[in-house]
Amino acid sequence: MASLNAKSNLLLLSLLFLSLTTLLTSADKKPVHLHFYMQEKVTDPNATAIVVAKGPIPLPGTPYRFGDIAVVDNALTKGPYLDSGLVGQAQGLFTVMKSDLSVIWTFNIVFTYGENNGSTVAILGRDAITQPSRELTVVGGSGIFHMAQGYLLIKTYSVNIASGDAVLELDLYVYPFKK
Numbered sequence: 001m002a003s004l005n006a007k008s009n010l011l012l013l014s015l016l017f018l019s020l021t022t023l024l025t026s027a028d029k030k031p032v033h034l035h036f037y038m039q040e041k042v043t044d045p046n047a048t049a050i051v052v053a054k055g056p057i058p059l060p061g062t063p064y065r066f067g068d069i070a071v072v073d074n075a076l077t078k079g080p081y082l083d084s085g086l087v088g089q090a091q092g093l094f095t096v097m098k099s100d101l102s103v104i105w106t107f108n109i110v111f112t113y114g115e116n117n118g119s120t121v122a123i124l125g126r127d128a129i130t131q132p133s134r135e136l137t138v139v140g141g142s143g144i145f146h147m148a149q150g151y152l153l154i155k156t157y158s159v160n161i162a163s164g165d166a167v168l169e170l171d172l173y174v175y176p177f178k179k
């Protein structure tokens with residue numbers, strides 16, 4: 001009986017130790033912070049965001065309609081200007097909502113330059129475009145961002161209300177997967 005108790009105490013202790021180490025390592029993780037800009041060009045020629053399905057209901061004060069679906073291949077740059085150095089591309093889709101001027105993004109950040117070249121970060125989330133800062137979710141990644149977690153903050157740097165052309169400021173906080 002005594003030895004059984006000792007055994008279960010040992011088991012409890014090792015379980016406690018295991019959960020403590022898990023807690024400590026997850027609290028220990030620091031996000032990688034990457035800062036860059038997204039160049040969204042809606043107008044021809046050389047559009048990088050094109051509406052492929054047009055919704056029926058215009059949204060006043062915007063070039064968009066409720067239900068629009070756009071395919072996006074936007075340049076990601078180091079600075080706010082198109083010629084300020086490429087970081088990669090934002091490739092995916094957004095769909096336009098109605099009630100609160102928001103769009104739902106599903107896209108990949110595809111790094112094509114620098115130390116992250118070849119890796120991707122997958123983003124899903126809600127972008128309420130009139131808000132000063134919007135938080136989207138990192139749902140995964142590939143390469144050095146394999147199984148990553150994190151979040152993406154989007155701010156509007158500049159926008160042409162008539163055309164929809166915009167420059168967005170992106171702050172990506174990504175916690176790389178650690179074994």
Ligand SMILES: *[C@@H]1O[C@H](CO)[C@@H](O)[C@H](O)[C@H]1NC(C)=O
Nearest residue numbers: 041043044045046047048082
């Ligand atoms: C469109 O892209 C081409 C090729 O990159 C470039 O020469 C041209 O200046 C661009 N036009 C506009 C209006 O940006």
Ligand SMILES: *[C@@H]1O[C@H](CO)[C@@H](O)[C@H](O)[C@H]1NC(C)=O
Nearest residue numbers: 111112113114115116117118
């Ligand atoms: C990025 O990686 C690809 C594939 O390995 C390579 O072809 C390309 O030259 C690299 N780009 C830069 C800017 O290093």
